[in-house]
Amino acid sequence: MHKRWILMTMLLTSVLFLSGCHLLTINHRISESTGIPIPDSIRIDYEDTHGGFHGDGETLAIVKFDGDTAQSVRAEILEQADWKRLPLTESLGVMMYGGVKNVITYAYEYAELLQMPHIENGYWYFEDRQIESGLSREGQDLFPRASQNFTIAIYDLNTDILYYLEVDT
Template identity: 35%
Template sequence: MRYTLRDGVLFACAASILILSYSLQPTSVIGRDLHTSLSGGEVVSSFDTHSGFQGDGKSCTVITFEDDAFLQRIQQQPNLWKPFPPDETVKTLLYGVYTDEYAIYPCVTGKDSPEEPLIPPMEKGYYLLEDRHSQAKENPDLLERSSYNFTLSVYDADNRTLYYYKLDT
């Protein structure tokens, strides 16, 4: 069988599409962001509203694992992942603050519920907060800014569930 130049170009295009589609899989992108392999994980839900002005929006991908291999991988990165309970900033982002004088609603919310926490309370877990805001170095207090650009990953060790959340305002 004789191959033509056209056949070679078609094969190269098909191979490129296959490679590109794999590299854009949510688990590939998230694993790269977290510096951790997500092998053995299964995406159980995902949403993304980042179609707004200047890329504003929020997204969340929930990945479950059958065993503790992912937990072991993040425990090997103590400089990245912090154990629960979360610090005050992360606690406020996840669940808000409610007092008699004021209420701060959570920032990590679902697609259609802007006042309800997305991630359920948990006892055993780990979190990784990446502040992507342009003023992060000048003003390190994320909660004192008028806009947010952060990625918060939370791993529920009891339920073997990873929540990967991005907010851009």
């Protein structure tokens, strides 16, 4: 009986430890991707559907900043060359909100998945993670591909909310 109690305690401790690390991992992952330091104390609402053999899926995250942290994030964005002032490029706009490009209607609506309103006052960050791509930061030619692997983040200056999306198909 005593060994069973010890085993159950160790198992519970491991589960609690790993679930706590997972929360820190998303903060670190977004920070590494965007260059914006996100303190471990900030709670991030997110969903990650990556999994399976190929690791396809989406990571959707909403990060709310306030006070000094929001001011720090704003300052950091201004220092980062990879962050651009809105509006999005045409291709990224179609990717986020759906629309028409080159006479083809696209039904992408990642903004809706993120429950993100149309943001006009803010900044955006984009990283093309497609291995054979040479586009790195602009997203001009996302549509003729058989798969998509990119990260986009949009920071709303009016609400101090960061919307973060990773897509792997």
